[in-house]
Amino acid sequence: MSPQTRPYELKMRDLFPQLYAKWAVYRGYEGSVMAVGMKLLYNDLPSYNGLLLKYLNTLPALKIIHLRRRNAIASFVSNELAQSTGVWSSYQHSDSDRTIFVDTAYLMEYLKDFLVRLENTEKYLANRSMLTIWYEDLLEDSTKELLRSQSFLNVPIHPLQSPFQRLETRKLSDIIENFPEVKNVFKGSAWEACFDE
16 A cells, blocks of 8 residues: 555445446556556455456456565565554565564465465466566566566556565564474475575
């Protein structure tokens, strides 16, 4: 959420997502605007009784840029930190020393649910023009990934900059209070490599 978002816009987004998308995002624009977009989380597509997904399916020129993370554990930790601090973007103040205790049973359920949400999202978007950008690649070479995005959207190429900054730069072992225990529980699993630092 940007600091410019007004409370009534948030209420409209939550109550009438398809109308919000049409009114706030995909409305008519001046001739110089060639692409617009909105951020959706995995749970947003099937929610709202599917109304948002139905609306998006009426947009034939819709293109999807799917931002993913290779490290699902880092994604979990990022989400848990945001949930506990209320800080979701670099526009907000962050307590950079915050740590979390990870309940391994909860994390296992989270990962199972994550895989289901990812699979469902891929089904929802299967027939759409989609570009996958990996978060780690974006951090490593943002210029390259932003050029790929512009090319995919078929818009003129311009140097782009974002006012957002990465919120967390610490290692997982510096954030997860019981890191050795959590790492050991996932040893030999499909998630083991996520703990390599």
